[in-house]
Amino acid sequence: MFEITLPALRRGRSLVLQPMELRLPAGSLTGIVGPNGAGKSTLLRAIAGLSAERAILRREGRVLDRSAVGFLPQSFTVRANLSVLDCVLLGRREGLGWSVPPAMIAQARDILACFGLADLAARGMNSLSGGQQQRVLLVQRLFRNPQLLALDEPTSARDLHHQLGALAALRAHARQSGTAVIAALHDLTLAARFCDRVLVLGEGRLICQDTPEGALTPERVAAHWRVTPELLRDRDACLVVVPHTVE
């Protein structure tokens, strides 16, 4: 179990996030959901050690170093025109020397294949679409083998097929590697379907951390997203959140 203790986070004169304690099971996928401005990005950046106020991360009570955490921001710019394979290998740059061990190249190819990117391995990053770049950068972060991985809207640039594929592969990777993955998501149905736990943020407060069914109640969705929700079950009995506009 990972425990994250966050102090109050201020931006300018505003209190953007109240102090909070999060618990993330190892090998699980946790979704952070909340309306625009709720504080999802601020929270993830603090977990990644990118804000002035430091979050304290513990695993089974032992304080973790920042190097244990991976982070994928909401927006990114790809500057160097590396190949996709080289970009993934850079995820383990501390272990790279003048030559790259063949076993490491094989592992990079394997993880690209797991995420449906094997065909792009030789392509230059600058020749890819935004959604393809986002997929490669996620694989690069996973290749680093972080103990905890914070992802800010990792499916925002993807089509429907790749949203489903990414979340299914992320959940499988978390279970197999023991990594605790925490991801900001806007689609409540996707969060309910793929996440083991859901954190609801509202106006800088942690409203709850629970199972998807426990977190995404009609009252809560109505109060924080300001829509009238219809909660259904799909053919796999997963929760589907259909929003109806409030007049």
Ligand SMILES: Nc1ncnc2c1ncn2[C@@H]1O[C@H](COP(=O)(O)OP(=O)(O)OP(=O)(O)O)[C@@H](O)[C@H]1O
């Ligand atoms: N540098 C900053 N200066 C002042 N206010 C900021 C700054 N960064 C964020 N905020 C404010 O903090 C609040 C939380 O922002 P944050 O980006 O964390 O929200 P979010 O939940 O990720 O939103 P979105 O869903 O739109 O990405 C917002 O009200 C935002 O205006």
